[in-house]
Amino acid sequence: MMFKGQKQTMAEKCVVCLLGLIILGSLFTGSSGVDDTHLFYSSGENVRLPCNNALSDCTSTTWIYNRDINTTSIELMTLGITKNYIERHKRLSLGSDCSLNIQKITEEDYGVYSCRQFVDEKQQGTDARVYLHVLQVTSSSSQTEIRPGSFLSLSCQLHTDGFYCDTLIHFQGVELIWVNEAGVNLQTDSRYKISFSSKHCKSSLTTRLLNEDLNREWRCLLTQRNEVKTSVSYTVKYSDAEVNQTGYLIRDHLCKKSW
Numbered sequence: 001m002m003f004k005g006q007k008q009t010m011a012e013k014c015v016v017c018l019l020g021l022i023i024l025g026s027l028f029t030g031s032s033g034v035d036d037t038h039l040f041y042s043s044g045e046n047v048r049l050p051c052n053n054a055l056s057d058c059t060s061t062t063w064i065y066n067r068d069i070n071t072t073s074i075e076l077m078t079l080g081i082t083k084n085y086i087e088r089h090k091r092l093s094l095g096s097d098c099s100l101n102i103q104k105i106t107e108e109d110y111g112v113y114s115c116r117q118f119v120d121e122k123q124q125g126t127d128a129r130v131y132l133h134v135l136q137v138t139s140s141s142s143q144t145e146i147r148p149g150s151f152l153s154l155s156c157q158l159h160t161d162g163f164y165c166d167t168l169i170h171f172q173g174v175e176l177i178w179v180n181e182a183g184v185n186l187q188t189d190s191r192y193k194i195s196f197s198s199k200h201c202k203s204s205l206t207t208r209l210l211n212e213d214l215n216r217e218w219r220c221l222l223t224q225r226n227e228v229k230t231s232v233s234y235t236v237k238y239s240d241a242e243v244n245q246t247g248y249l250i251r252d253h254l255c256k257k258s259w
Contacts, residue, residue: 036129038172040158040222040229043136047102051115052128054098060124061098064114068161076100079118100130110134110159133168134159135222137232143239148211154234156220157202165201173225176203181217214238 041047051061063077075083077100082089091103102109110132117124139146140153156176160168168174178186178194186192186205193206203220219233 036131038131038133038224040133040135040174040224041105042230042232043107043134044104045230047105047132048095049100049102049113049115049130049132050128051098051100053115053117053125055117055119055124058094058096058098060117060119061094062116062118063094063100064116064127066112066114067110069112073114076113105132105134107134107136107157107159110161112161131161133161135220135230135232137220137234139234143237146209146236147238148209148213150209151206152209152236153204153206154218154220155202155204156232157200158222160201165198168201169198173223175223176201177221177223178203178205179219179221181219186218209236 037050037052039047039049049063051063054061059080061077061080062075065074065076066072074086076086076089076092077083077094080094080098082092082094086092088102088109093101093103095101098115100113100115113130113132114127115130116127135156135158137154137156140155141150146152156178158165158168158174158176176196178192180186187194191207194203196203205218205220213236215235215237217233217235219231221231222229
């Protein structure tokens, strides 16, 4: 009887897990009646967030922002007018189709944007939600520390909403992939140590720098169902140094000669 009870408990847990996945899946596929949109951009890009429930007149359009679904809402635009007290209001504008334009996004712009329609102070229909995910590459080394022989660690992070990264990967088919200038995946190259953290939605690359790495570019691709959505590159620069034609590092002060 004890063994039978244990099996039932595990089965119940599986049912709970399945229900959880179904609920999260409905959030990603648009349960509001208007399909939710997921957009992936790199820091510094200009973006357009579509308003899929727009009426004929954008004066009925209100744009609302949440860092994630559990945070307090912030009105960015009310009835087509930008809220000037919003810190980033100068980077916001309304398109002719009621879309929300954001200039030069940063990692702080990620989150959930909702387009809502009002007529005579009454909401019309349901919200059209846009999930903005921002990709960023950073180095753990300062510029003065980047030299041949030293280790370079790069982090490619997807700043995303409050959903677990595993859920985003599972339902949206998102991957972070490191490639070289020729587009070759570096995952199988023994020179590079690549790891992934779903907790932070971050892929890390570590390698020991060589002389010939000067001006070499590594790129982090964000793909969705094997289609590249955005990418960020990192180019190696050695401070106060150059490499001669034989590939050896030469310091600037050694190249100077008095005549």
